[in-house]
Amino acid sequence: MEPFKTFESKTVVLPVDNVDTDQIIPARFLTVTTRGGMGKNLFADWRLDPDFVLNQPTSAGALILVTGENFGCGSSREHAAWALVDYGFRAVVSTSIADIFKNNAVKNRLLPVEVDANTHRELVQSPGASVVIDLEKKTLSLPDGRAASFPFDGFAQHCLLNGIDQLDFLMQREDAIRAFEESSPAEPA
Amino acid sequence: MTELPSGKPLTLFEKLWERHLVAPATTDHPAVVYIDLHLIHEVTSPQAFDELRSRGLAVHRPDRTFATMDHSIPTLFDGDEPLFADEKTRNQVETLQRNCDEFGITLYPMGDARQGIVHVIGPELGLTRPGRSIVCGDSHTSTHGAFGAWAFGIGTTEVGHVLATQCLLQRQPKILEVRIDGALARGVTAKDLILAVIREIGVDGGLGHVIEYTGSCIASLSMEERMTICNMSIEAGARAGLMAPDETTFSYLEGREFSPKGKAWDEAVADWRTLPSDPGARYDKTVAIDASKVEPMVTYGTNPGMSMAIEASIPDDAEEQSLAYMKMERGDALLGKPVDVVFIGSCTNGRLEDLRMAANILKGRKVAEGVRVLVVPGSQEVKRLAIAEGLDRVFRDAGAEWREPGCSMCLAMNGDGVAEGQLVVSTSNRNFEGRQGKGSRTILASPLTAAAAAVSGTIVDARKLMDQD
Numbered sequence: 188m189e190p191f192k193t194f195e196s197k198t199v200v201l202p203v204d205n206v207d208t209d210q211i212i213p214a215r216f217l218t219v220t221t222r223g224g225m226g227k228n229l230f231a232d233w234r235l236d237p238d239f240v241l242n243q244p245t246s247a248g249a250l251i252l253v254t255g256e257n258f259g260c261g262s263s264r265e266h267a268a269w270a271l272v273d274y275g276f277r278a279v280v281s282t283s284i285a286d287i288f289k290n291n292a293v294k295n296r297l298l299p300v301e302v303d304a305n306t307h308r309e310l311v312q313s314p315g316a317s318v319v320i321d322l323e324k325k326t327l328s329l330p331d332g333r334a335a336s337f338p339f340d341g342f343a344q345h346c347l348l349n350g351i352d353q354l355d356f357l358m359q360r361e362d363a364i365r366a367f368e369e370s371s372p373a374e375p376a
Numbered sequence: 377m378t379e380l381p382s383g384k385p386l387t388l389f390e391k392l393w394e395r396h397l398v399a400p401a402t403t404d405h406p407a408v409v410y411i412d413l414h415l416i417h418e419v420t421s422p423q424a425f426d427e428l429r430s431r432g433l434a435v436h437r438p439d440r441t442f443a444t445m446d447h448s449i450p451t452l453f454d455g456d457e458p459l460f461a462d463e464k465t466r467n468q469v470e471t472l473q474r475n476c477d478e479f480g481i482t483l484y485p486m487g488d489a490r491q492g493i494v495h496v497i498g499p500e501l502g503l504t505r506p507g508r509s510i511v512c513g514d515s516h517t518s519t520h521g522a523f524g525a526w527a528f529g530i531g532t533t534e535v536g537h538v539l540a541t542q543c544l545l546q547r548q549p550k551i552l553e554v555r556i557d558g559a560l561a562r563g564v565t566a567k568d569l570i571l572a573v574i575r576e577i578g579v580d581g582g583l584g585h586v587i588e589y590t591g592s593c594i595a596s597l598s599m600e601e602r603m604t605i606c607n608m609s610i611e612a613g614a615r616a617g618l619m620a621p622d623e624t625t626f627s628y629l630e631g632r633e634f635s636p637k638g639k640a641w642d643e644a645v646a647d648w649r650t651l652p653s654d655p656g657a658r659y660d661k662t663v664a665i666d667a668s669k670v671e672p673m674v675t676y677g678t679n680p681g682m683s684m685a686i687e688a689s690i691p692d693d694a695e696e697q698s699l700a701y702m703k704m705e706r707g708d709a710l711l712g713k714p715v716d717v718v719f720i721g722s723c724t725n726g727r728l729e730d731l732r733m734a735a736n737i738l739k740g741r742k743v744a745e746g747v748r749v750l751v752v753p754g755s756q757e758v759k760r761l762a763i764a765e766g767l768d769r770v771f772r773d774a775g776a777e778w779r780e781p782g783c784s785m786c787l788a789m790n791g792d793g794v795a796e797g798q799l800v801v802s803t804s805n806r807n808f809e810g811r812q813g814k815g816s817r818t819i820l821a822s823p824l825t826a827a828a829a830a831v832s833g834t835i836v837d838a839r840k841l842m843d844q845d
């Protein structure tokens with residue numbers, strides 16, 4: 188896997204709280220058996236509205252989606268992360284991001300960035316602003332040069348920066364897993 | 377009481393966590409935790425099997441992996457022939473069959489006596505048991521926590537991790553105690569209670585937490601009621617909901633297909649008795665709810681936190697975008713609103729007790745003209761038991777459609793959808809925009825409220841109908 192690098196992009200602002208994964212990718216698009224090509228159905232129903240932010244020419248090419256709190260709540264469908272990545276997003280910025288979505292995002296190299304309320308307000312008020320996200324320093328830099336730091340799981344950060352695959356990491360624990368199974372306090376199957 | 381050498385009293389969750397640690401967390405990595413039971417279905421597994429194939433990996437513990445078909449399968453058959461919505465859903469179902477054959481996984485396919493919604497069949501089969509760690513590529517895996525199991529939803533990449541290693545990398549979550557004392561009033565159900573809880577703590581109130589439900593009310597509930605509550609923990613943002621196992625739990629499980637038998641059963645029960653939180657165990661947060669104050673609840677907006685007592689009016693601070701979608705206004709009452717569709721089913725309210733509640737209202741009555749009512753049992757076993765009691769007749773005689781088990785209209789990817797703009801009273805768990813079909817408008821409610829709406833053709837307080845019985 189390729190190491191994750193610092194990047195700069197303008198933002199797209201979708202100032203809606205509690206955006207659930209049914210909005211990100213409606214269930215009728217879950218009848219697939221592969222993960223590719225989901226971007227065309229990202230926010231499918233909201234995109235029917237010509238005023239929707241992703242339909243604005245100014246949104247083209249943005250890699251960063253700024254959105255309201257509790258983003259990605261609801262269904263565990265990883266298709267939501269696949270759709271965002273396939274569409275071109277590399278980071279989602281909010282004040283809070285739902286747990287399962289956050290986990291799915293990281294696995295797909297989509298950064299879940301949780302910033303403080305002030306930084307968030309600034310981002311919401313300046314759609315299209317150019318922002319730099321530095322995963323190594325865990326900072327998001329605003330156009331005025333101010334850098335807001337964000338929390339990020341240390342292990343996930345390490346994996347992304349060094350191109351480490353989490354399944355490979357688990358596979359290397361095979362001995363510990365077998366030992367656990369042999370001496371397990373866990374119940375039999 | 378289980379105590380560490382330090383004598384620290386532990387919560388139920390802490391005990392479950394300790395039991396499943398293959399490797400504790402270090403400064404370098406999260407804990408590696410063992411998964412006792414992995415449930416899979418057709419929608420969130422195909423890409424995980426592809427990943428195994430591309431890496432040349434086997435399923436590490438096929439004996440701990442069980443599959444069923446629920447999300448995209450039709451609920452209508454022509455004889456034995458399932459009437460798939462389209463070729464894609466058929467392909468998804470056939471793909472699961474092929475993957476299970478190839479990797480040696482037990483599958484309960486359509487028509488099998490053990491098939492059903494994954495969160496309904498796990499408990500029914502005795503696969504869901506106290507003390508276990510359980511995952512599924514589905515957020516309502518929280519349901520199984522009603523048994524004192526640590527159960528949570530995962531994405532497809534992690535489905536692959538569990539298939540390959542039977543383990544996951546996990547950070548220890550915080551614990552939110554939701555203490556519910558008091559008794560539910562007549563006509564108030566577990567569904568109303570969990571809707572009230574979600575409204576109280578908010579749809580993000582459980583982020584980063586496991587919820588342990590405690591208190592005298594929870595202890596008095598049946599397993600099916602407990603499952604309804606744990607099921608919707610995720611709607612408050614909590615990946616897992618938990619309840620202490622007790623005699624109700626043990627008697628539900630005794631004699632089920634996969635439950636331990638004989639001496640093993642006695643040993644298991646003795647072990648399960650050590651699981652409940654110790655007196656003095658510390659929670660990160662506690663919220664108290666008085667069950668006796670809970671009224672029948674309905675949602676008016678587009679997330680499960682936007683709910684109110686059925687007799688109330690939509691609050692003045694209700695979010696405008698949601699109301700615009702729902703074609704409702706602040707100050708509106710829901711009582712008297714005409715409904716188009718009623719859905720009774722899902723992993724929240726598709727079990728036998730739920731069907732009984734609905735049937736009690738529908739018995740001797742007719743579905744109101746112009747209302748479409750779909751009753752979908754949560755599993756083949758629920759269907760069998762319901763038929764044995766004659767509930768299917770009650771539904772059919774009233775004019776409802778009695779379907780084959782599956783998720784059906786809960787997420788409407790199998791063709792059982794609500795038409796654009798229609799208002800549906802649903803016993804499921806999500807009233808998100810378009811959840812039950814593009815443009816569908818969902819009111820979440822209990823089986824009692826749903827059945828009452830079916831009969832009246834409008835939103836009505838089921839207690840009024842119960843008084844007439």
Ligand code: SF4
Nearest residue numbers: 516722723783786787
């Ligand atoms: S019934 Fe609904 S919520 Fe439950 S598993 Fe099926 S789709 Fe998900």
